[in-house]
Amino acid sequence: MSTGKLHRTPIHWLGELVIQPVEFVGDFVLFSWLTFKWVFSCWPRSSVIWPALYQVGVLSLPVVVVTGAFIGMVLAVQSYDQLRVMHLESQLGAVVNLTLVKELGPVLAATMLAGRVGSAIAAEIGTMRVTEQVDALEALGADPIQYLVVPRFLGCVLLIPLLTVVADAIGIYASWLFSTAVLGVNSYYYWNYTYQFVTLFDVSSGVFKSVFFGAAIALVACHRGFNARAGAEGVGTAATQTFVYSFVFILFLDFLSGVLLSQISQWLYG
Amino acid sequence: MSMPALELKQVSRQFGTQQVLREIDLQVFPEETLVLIGESGCGKSVTTKLLAGMLEPTTGTVFWQGRDVASLSAEEKLRQRLKIGYLFQSAALFDSMNVYENIAFGLHQNTDLKESTIREIVQDQIRAVGLTVDVGRKKPSELSGGMRKRVGLARALALAPEIIIYDEPTTGLDPVMSDVVNELIITTRERRPVISIIVTHDMHTVQKVADRVVMLFPLAGLEPGQPQVIFEGTPEQAFSSREERVYSFVHGDATRRLQKLALA
Ligand SMILES: Nc1ncnc2c1ncn2[C@@H]1O[C@H](COP(=O)(O)OP(=O)(O)O)[C@@H](O)[C@H]1O
Numbered sequence: 001m002s003t004g005k006l007h008r009t010p011i012h013w014l015g016e017l018v019i020q021p022v023e024f025v026g027d028f029v030l031f032s033w034l035t036f037k038w039v040f041s042c043w044p045r046s047s048v049i050w051p052a053l054y055q056v057g058v059l060s061l062p063v064v065v066v067t068g069a070f071i072g073m074v075l076a077v078q079s080y081d082q083l084r085v086m087h088l089e090s091q092l093g094a095v096v097n098l099t100l101v102k103e104l105g106p107v108l109a110a111t112m113l114a115g116r117v118g119s120a121i122a123a124e125i126g127t128m129r130v131t132e133q134v135d136a137l138e139a140l141g142a143d144p145i146q147y148l149v150v151p152r153f154l155g156c157v158l159l160i161p162l163l164t165v166v167a168d169a170i171g172i173y174a175s176w177l178f179s180t181a182v183l184g185v186n187s188y189y190y191w192n193y194t195y196q197f198v199t200l201f202d203v204s205s206g207v208f209k210s211v212f213f214g215a216a217i218a219l220v221a222c223h224r225g226f227n228a229r230a231g232a233e234g235v236g237t238a239a240t241q242t243f244v245y246s247f248v249f250i251l252f253l254d255f256l257s258g259v260l261l262s263q264i265s266q267w268l269y270g
Numbered sequence: 271m272s273m274p275a276l277e278l279k280q281v282s283r284q285f286g287t288q289q290v291l292r293e294i295d296l297q298v299f300p301e302e303t304l305v306l307i308g309e310s311g312c313g314k315s316v317t318t319k320l321l322a323g324m325l326e327p328t329t330g331t332v333f334w335q336g337r338d339v340a341s342l343s344a345e346e347k348l349r350q351r352l353k354i355g356y357l358f359q360s361a362a363l364f365d366s367m368n369v370y371e372n373i374a375f376g377l378h379q380n381t382d383l384k385e386s387t388i389r390e391i392v393q394d395q396i397r398a399v400g401l402t403v404d405v406g407r408k409k410p411s412e413l414s415g416g417m418r419k420r421v422g423l424a425r426a427l428a429l430a431p432e433i434i435i436y437d438e439p440t441t442g443l444d445p446v447m448s449d450v451v452n453e454l455i456i457t458t459r460e461r462r463p464v465i466s467i468i469v470t471h472d473m474h475t476v477q478k479v480a481d482r483v484v485m486l487f488p489l490a491g492l493e494p495g496q497p498q499v500i501f502e503g504t505p506e507q508a509f510s511s512r513e514e515r516v517y518s519f520v521h522g523d524a525t526r527r528l529q530k531l532a533l534a
């Protein structure tokens with residue numbers, strides 16, 4: 001009896017090994033391209049966009065506040081020990097806040113949001129996919145990318161930078177509080193060194209990066225959701241993959257923008 | 271014979287390495303009621319989604335009114351697609367919306383009608399499928415299986431489609447509710463000239479509504495080159511067929527399958 005599945009030989013395996021990643025990347029790029037086309041041409045009605053903004057922005061606030069506070073305090077503790085050896089503890093503010101706004105704030109906030117927002121989006125769209133609701137949208141004349149992806153993409157791209165600013169601010173405040181109240185750093189020096197070493201360029205480069213992190217989270221999450229396999233397991237897999245893939249994507253983008261931004265800052269400040 | 275309204279020509283469809291359909295030819299003619307039967311997983315839903323333009327064939331061509339769907343512009347495709355109403359196997363109601371919003375969705379999306387007009391159409395549809403207007407406020411999760419199917423039908427009919435595809439409309443319903451749905455299919459057809467394509471395992475439905483029956487067979491059970499459409503004809507021909515696979519399906523006779531399992 002022959003089967004519907006093609007007969008597989010080692011050559012098939014090798015072929016699959018090459019073709020599958022290429023197909024995957026191609027599909028993702030095509031998906032992103034379609035999303036951009038809709039973002040720049042036609043937004044869905046506002047009644048579709050608001051819930052997405054609420055889901056991404058408002059519901060993430062508690063997570064981001066807690067994350068920001070702990071990053072700030074952890075940084076203060078770690079840096080204090082090292083600076084004290086060199087008797088530079090008065091410069092703690094500069095070290096902590098520079099790391100916070102340039103690196104750890106944006107990256108860790110994005111990581112948290114990939115877990116909270118990304119997985120939720122993937123699970124939601126994945127459930128719609130496997131229960132034929134995505135097909136139903138299409139049958140009723142709504143473009144699923146315009147209707148489902150664009151609002152979530154806008155939510156992530158607009159609000160994840162904003163949430164990063166919140167995380168930064170909370171982190172700075174928490175580290176100041178901890179440094180002055182517990183570690184005994186002088187408050188005047190703390191701020192003075194912070195102003196001296198943390199430039200507007202540093203702050204905005206952090207926020208700038210988070211725009212791309214937001215886009216990456218939204219695209220990965222929606223793409224995984226759209227390709228979810230049938231069953232509860234398929235939806236769970238889509239959510240897990242979203243976190244893993246977007247985390248790797250975030251680190252990759254962070255590296256890329258790090259290289260790029262350091263070039264720009266060298267060019268700007270010599 | 272007149273031009274088919276929908277046609278699959280030598281259509282194959284593959285998902286990854288799994289081939290589901292192989293070189294299917296299928297024509298659907300104006301005003302007919304076509305019933306698609308075959309065991310679970312043989313590709314009936316995939317076939318209807320290909321007909322409705324929700325899936326693209328891996329190879330082969332889908333025609334709407336004699337025109338290759340792949341060659342249509344986006345707007346043209348949208349306009350044609352709205353002429354096809356689709357009742358999904360799982361009803362596929364939007365979980366985030368209540369019943370009213372579900373039924374009104376296509377109207378909100380594609381027309382500039384006033385909300386009062388839309389409300390009238392939606393309420394008409396709700397009554398037409400035998401529900402009361404106050405279910406409009408309920409969420410899909412609060413409905414029973416039969417109600418979900420009927421809301422799905424109301425939603426599919428709201429845009430007054432010329433072609434209606436019913437994917438297993440009676441599966442999972444009790445016998446009385448099944449008959450209610452069968453009657454709905456008939457009254458819908460009587461109200462105006464439509465094409466109905468019905469996927470079903472329910473021989474009552476076949477007897478009651480079919481003009482023509484097509485039976486698909488799972489590719490896994492076929493040799494290369496054997497056709498996947500194993501029967502095409504009137505319901506009477508289907509019920510009197512001596513072809514083993516058709517006979518055992520239509521009469522629910524598992525003798526041969528059991529013999530096979532015993533041998534394996
Ligand atoms: N979107 C899809 N992705 C992958 N496989 C699919 C998809 N849709 C259907 N299939 C597979 O195609 C086969 C036929 O499915 P279907 O047409 O739903 O069968 P049925 O005749 O019961 O309606 C099944 O094995 C199913 O797993």
Ligand SMILES: [Mg+2]
Nearest residue numbers: 314315359437
């Ligand atoms: Mg099916």
